Amino acid sequence: MRIVSFVLFSALLVDGCAEAPPPATPPRAPRPREACAESVPTKVPLYGDLHVHTAFSFDARSYDTVVTPADAYRFARGEATLLPPLDAAGKGTREARIDRPLDFVAVTDHGEFLGEMYHCMTPSSPKYDTFTCQTYREEVGQGASTFAVRLSQPNPTRVAELCGEGKDCEAAAKERWQAMQDAAEAAYDRSAACSFTTFVGYEYTNTFGISNLHRNVIFANDVVPELPVTYFEAPTPLDLWEQLRDGCKGAENGCDVLVLPHNSNLSNGRLFDPTYPGGATIEEEAARASLRAEMEPVAEIFQHKGSSECRNGFLDVEADVDPLCEFEELRPPEDLQCGDKPGSGGMRLWGCTHRHDFLRYVLKTGLLEAERLGTNPFRFGLIGSTDTHNGTPGNTSSVGFPGHVGLVDDTPDKRLGAGTETHDGVINNPGGLAAVWAEENTREAIFAAIRRRETFATSGPRIPIRFFGGFGYDAGLCGRPERLEEAYAAGVPMGGALGASSGSEPTFFVQASADPGTASWPGRPLERLQIIKGYVREGKVYEKVYDVAGTPAAEPAVDTSTCAVLAQGADELCVVWADPDFDPKERAFYYARAVEVPSCRYSTYECNGLDPAAAPPACADPSVPKTVQHRAWSSPIWYGP
Structure with missing residues (x-):
């Protein structure tokens, strides 16, 4: 309100x-x-x-x-x-x-x-x-x-x-x-x-x-x-x-x-x-x-x-x-x-x-x-x-x-x-x-x-995203059928906290699947998985964004006149990632972001269905985005020395 x-x-x-x-x-x-x-x-x-x-x-x-x-x-x-x-x-x-x-x-x-x-x-x-x-x-x-x-x-x-x-x-x-x-x-x-x-x-x-x-x-x-x-x-x-x-x-x-x-x-x-x-x-x-x-x-x-x-x-x-x-x-x-x-x-x-x-x-x-x-x-x-x-x-x-x-x-x-x-x-x-x-x-x-923060958010699509942190996940985890049991056993899920490191950097298991959509309206493929890190160094806070799986979509990704998606993507992305900049003395948080390939914004769909001669000014306003990249955000995992 x-x-x-x-x-x-x-x-x-x-x-x-x-x-x-x-x-x-x-x-x-x-x-x-x-x-x-x-x-x-x-x-x-x-x-x-x-x-x-x-x-x-x-x-x-x-x-x-x-x-x-x-x-x-x-x-x-x-x-x-x-x-x-x-x-x-x-x-x-x-x-x-x-x-x-x-x-x-x-x-x-x-x-x-x-x-x-x-x-x-x-x-x-x-x-x-x-x-x-x-x-x-x-x-x-x-x-x-x-x-x-x-x-x-x-x-x-x-x-x-x-x-x-x-x-x-x-x-x-x-x-x-x-x-x-x-x-x-x-x-x-x-x-x-x-x-x-x-x-x-x-x-x-x-x-x-x-x-x-x-x-x-x-x-x-x-x-x-x-x-x-x-x-x-x-x-x-x-x-x-x-x-x-x-x-x-x-x-x-x-x-x-x-x-x-x-x-x-x-x-x-x-x-x-x-x-x-x-x-x-x-x-x-x-x-x-x-x-x-x-x-x-x-x-x-x-x-x-x-x-x-x-x-x-x-x-x-x-x-x-x-x-x-x-x-x-x-x-x-x-x-x-x-x-x-x-x-x-x-x-x-x-x-x-x-x-x-x-x-x-x-x-x-x-x-x-x-x-x-x-x-x-x-x-x-x-x-x-x-x-x-x-x-x-x-x-x-x-x-x-x-x-x-x-x-x-x-x-x-x-x-x-x-x-x-x-x-x-x-x-x-x-x-x-x-x-x-x-x-x-x-x-x-x-x-x-x-209550335990094992939650995630989406911008509308149903993109299931998993995010775990630990000190012992290996690179082959994504390919194993028992990966979820192992992820829970060897680390913490989103919303959890990692204790002090014995010297090794934390590893993170992140997996996301594209929204399957419905029979009449299929979902969009995934473009990338990212991990966002915030950390304290010498009394100041910093952040970094890491691309950990997938690649940015090639242009043009969308035909905005028809809203046909032109970009290629993945039905599923999964990776085990180790923080290359980890310092065991620095307090930090990490969260994952799964991003779809670009698609038409709701306003573009609406404008495309109107008579151009009678369409509102927003339909021709360059400040109104024609496309969006829908996404899912995991809850963070915290590290404390």
């Missing part, structure tokens, strides 16, 4: 006080389930979406999205859904369907304003005809901005006309929160087939300074708090972590939870600011850093609003140019750089760009913090997702993309346009996927995989 203007930001009137945190759920055990008929010790890739909005979100409903959480889960399993514009009966008029069902999903509607939205969209509510609700319903999108501006305040307040001192919205919010739980429970396959997993979750929507500090909160099972802990109760991320730790993890009632930060590319450096408010000593700072690492084991590197991996040209980053960083970036290269201090306004692409807007440099800062504090607050794995506001999880196909934001991008002109006050147009994309390596498709197995 983006914020419209500093005028609204400055004009907001304070009309209430922050509420106390909600009480914990009474003790009870999670519901039982059947054992899976099949469990794979070496793990299988599972693909999902952990960032999904429906009509329960204050912004999505303002864009005329009427898809419910239950509808979103049905869509993820392969059923069609109807998107805006709405007909006279209030039903969608555009059909959307995913190309392949997902394995797991969490609907993460905004925890903020659940009660307010119930009042404004439920005619039987005594608050339905209030001025606030009438205004919210009048103009598409404007209601979202009016509510969202409150979330940019340091001490946010509720709408007094709807909530009084807060209690008038509490019962309504509980009704919506229960409906979110019921939808997740109804869709979860508890049978031995283990075909589909859901998680109860929500989004924490801290937009302080019009910068993105948002997090998705995912619960391990059906034991959850009575209400979400939102920005109103937890005005800082530290408050969120502490309240979830104490009210859920510490409640001894079966509740467990993880927090997933996202869209650092819109945060002006605030989402991963390496400071520790209230920490007066190194020990206190280290305790806060440890809490962060415990609560936030993974971060979202790619979604509808772009890539948060890396960016060339930072004056305060020691690195060679990485051409593959120029992938689905939202902000132009000439943007003002923040330097050391975070900025503001990033939700609307205002203000400065900070190196901590990109996860590669946050991971590097984590190495420095580990040296200083003895603990790394930024030891996170990687996932992708969509951030759909249409209730269409995993709808990432570049062909026939229907948009993710209701009436904001329901037509080609809007999707290929300059955007609106709250969302951008052609610079957005269909989004990515969250993926895990898990023994089986259950809440327990997937949640455990996320």
Whole structure:
């Protein structure tokens, strides 16, 4: 969700006080389930979406999205859904369907304003005809901005006309929160087939300074708090972590939870600011850093609003140019750089760009913090997702993309346009996927995989990527049928850590396969495997990008007039690689990147289907890329001396 203007930001009137945190759920055990008929010790890739909005979100409903959480889960399993514009009966008029069902999903509607939205969209509510609700319903999108501006305040307040001192919205919010739980429970396959997993979750929507500090909160099972802990109760991320730790993890009632930060590319450096408010000593700072690492084991590197991996040209980053960083970036290269201090306004692409807007440099800062504090607050794995506001999880196909934001991008002109006050147009994309390596498709197995960071992200395709590190892998590992058993036995998988070396350099086993696609739409071959290394040397952090398998595609790689792929590639790439620049005294991380051959960007497919005489300006704009190289990112492996 983006914020419209500093005028609204400055004009907001304070009309209430922050509420106390909600009480914990009474003790009870999670519901039982059947054992899976099949469990794979070496793990299988599972693909999902952990960032999904429906009509329960204050912004999505303002864009005329009427898809419910239950509808979103049905869509993820392969059923069609109807998107805006709405007909006279209030039903969608555009059909959307995913190309392949997902394995797991969490609907993460905004925890903020659940009660307010119930009042404004439920005619039987005594608050339905209030001025606030009438205004919210009048103009598409404007209601979202009016509510969202409150979330940019340091001490946010509720709408007094709807909530009084807060209690008038509490019962309504509980009704919506229960409906979110019921939808997740109804869709979860508890049978031995283990075909589909859901998680109860929500989004924490801290937009302080019009910068993105948002997090998705995912619960391990059906034991959850009575209400979400939102920005109103937890005005800082530290408050969120502490309240979830104490009210859920510490409640001894079966509740467990993880927090997933996202869209650092819109945060002006605030989402991963390496400071520790209230920490007066190194020990206190280290305790806060440890809490962060415990609560936030993974971060979202790619979604509808772009890539948060890396960016060339930072004056305060020691690195060679990485051409593959120029992938689905939202902000132009000439943007003002923040330097050391975070900025503001990033939700609307205002203000400065900070190196901590990109996860590669946050991971590097984590190495420095580990040296200083003895603990790394930024030891996170990687996932992708969509951030759909249409209730269409995993709808990432570049062909026939229907948009993710209701009436904001329901037509080609809007999707290929300059955007609106709250969302951008052609610079957005269909989004990515969250993926895990898990023994089986259950809440327990997937949640455990996320906690141990055995996760990977994709920019939309289903590219399974394996990444292991150790000190004894040999060059013949790729060719052996028992390679996975050996890889687990002799090293650590992605998300793990290697201890001190006895003198030999670490070796890494990396393997990726091309997305097979579908019968009607085959996938693209792989071009290259790369390993990205970040390391500390004499108090400074550096990085290197190594091509370890495959070769860059020859030009021309794509016929953009027809979108025919001309480049040759591989169905599978596998290699055992040893770091040629290893120094056992230097703290480091490594992650793998599997890159497809170039293919048409979604906007090129869209433009090719339009009458050139009536096509939007973006179709002829040289600044809009014609092609993309889709990819998968593994979670890192860390080395510590």
